[in-house]
Amino acid sequence: MEFRDLEDLIKTRRSIRRWQDKPVPEDMLLKAVELATWAPNGGNRQNWYFYIITGKETINAIADAVQASVDLMATWPEAAEFGDTFKSYSQFSTFFRSAPAAIAVASCRYQSIADRLLELREGVDPKAKEMREWRNIADSRIQSTAASVACLLLILHQMGLGATWMTGPIQAAGAIEKILKVKPGWEIVAFIPAGYPDEQPRPGKRKPVAEVAEVVP
């Protein structure tokens, strides 16, 4: 692969929220997930699990659960404070009902040796407590799972599929975990509706690199 092909792949990927009414072959999704598991991950524990959903009924059931959670939030008096912004949040959490397929990504908790040591020590040593807090901010299991999702989106794009990385549905994670019969100890952390795109969003915009990076000699 030429470098410019990689650049093109990265820069032409967009979040896709409208799909053609066309099923996505199961083996394509399985291949995409298999490649995504080559993502770097903490301690190579591969603490991820992918639910590849191709059934309309399951997607509808998940969309119903997310819609119910958004409807509930809309009844809270505090929601009025956010006006139309809340309406658009609601739309951005539920649009996936029309997706022909989706991948729900679960992650399980794990403790590295450092986490175990700091846990034993934090009660008696403020430095250990502080170190534990820093490690918790940079939660390895979420970073590892996120690395796989970032790869997955590029792979799906290269396959001609369009997808969106979603955390909006996570507010209904309890219901989603029941629908998918998620194993104990595992939690859904991302939801990715996918299919053949039925939209061509405008080219993406990014801040100039000088605004988001600096070279430290």
Ligand SMILES: Cc1cc2nc3c(=O)[nH]c(=O)nc-3n(C[C@H](O)[C@H](O)[C@H](O)COP(=O)(O)O)c2cc1C
């Ligand atoms: C962690 C994460 C959570 C996201 N959650 C949602 C979501 O719930 N709903 C949604 O419509 N888009 C969601 N997105 C997609 C972003 O809105 C999108 O990536 C961003 O606007 C940049 O657009 P692009 O993906 O087309 O480059 C999420 C993206 C990330 C990385």
